[in-house]
Amino acid sequence: MISRKLKIAMVCYPNMTLLDLLGPETVFSRFADIHLVWKTLESLSTDTNVSINPNCTFADCPDDLDIVFVPGGPGSIAIMSDAEVLSFIREKSRDSRFVTSVCTGSLILAAAGLLKGARATTHWSVRDELAMMGAIVVNERVVVDGNRITGGGITSGIDFGLEVVALVIGEDAAKATTLFLEYDPKPPFASGTPELAGEKVVRMLSPEISQVKKGIAEAIAKVNRLGLGRVDC
Template identity: 60%
Template sequence: MKPDQSRLEIGMLLYPGLTLLDLIGPQTVFSWFANIHLVWKTTDLIASDTGIGIGPTATFETCPRDLDILFVPGGFGQQAIMNDREVLDFLADRAARAKYVPSVCSGSLLLSAAGLLKGYKATSHWAARDGLTAFGAEPIDARVVVDRNRITGGGVTAGIDFGLVVLAKLRGDDAAKLTQLAMEYDPEPPFNAGNPKDAGPAIVDQAMKFMAAEMERLAG
């Protein structure tokens, strides 16, 4: 970071049942350059969808009003707050002034529910992407989609990709490159099964059944 550049102010929404990597991927990308506010209704410990606890550092009332980035993660718990007026009002308020309003995975559905993706191109987890049409967004099959100041990432691991895209816009390509190098983000997955086309119908069917069962478990 250049000496004359102030730290970014970033608000990252928390909620029960969020996917931890949705949050931690971009949080790690931004951490050297930002004051990061992990935001929820209270500061009580929140359990992610794998059971790991996360401590909010700010509430909807104490989160800075003017943010460089307002970020929303996805997760199985997202369905439970799709109609939560307190959450949606918070997102709409901070987004009105934020420089960038990004999401990863099904977090784009929460942005949509808050009225923030109507008329925008956007992406999401492959299993949730088509749901964007119900909110007036245009679903795009891509790892990262940039439409004006809305930047959406695909499922889970795409949070690292979109984080680097946003960081480059706010602090330059070199900042993003050094962060990528420091994280040794140079993926070589052991299997070619990271998207439905490559995974094949049988694995896709198993994945859909698994995700449906997890969502039911967390809801119950």
């Protein structure tokens, strides 16, 4: 546990999932100086009509970080083979206390070679792909393995953030944050996992998921071909 403000670098990129970033950021903001980092300070589109403005470039990001965080989203497919981004994440992860992700951000960590042999989770639709990239995939909402902390799909970012706060600052701080956010979810439909949703509902997403899987397969092949971070399929 620490009493000072945390230093957190949250990697941003075009077409990321906004909630992947904002869920954890909302939790962390009570305890941290947050660097929203990208190659430039230009505004970035997300998967919604809301844009994100980075406040720190890769070049200006501090070294003494407590947490490196990577969100997921449609844009993660391109980032998986972006040598500059992967190099930045590897470099900052070397000395960071924790290396973390939510949703398909775990695929970016894996592409950087940071999840080999580590227990990790991701969005339910790409668990097989994460396993092919060397991670030990666990079907849980948040997974902690040493200093690697990964969250599942999209909305798990809040759970992830609270788990990190409990681990780094303390359980009381996490409980108080949970209360402040009035985080007591009661979803109107019990279909938040494939097991709960059932085959019919899962099939409704099949075309979209198939496209995602195709893009990720191509990204893995590119990572291997360019030698960006060896991924054994």
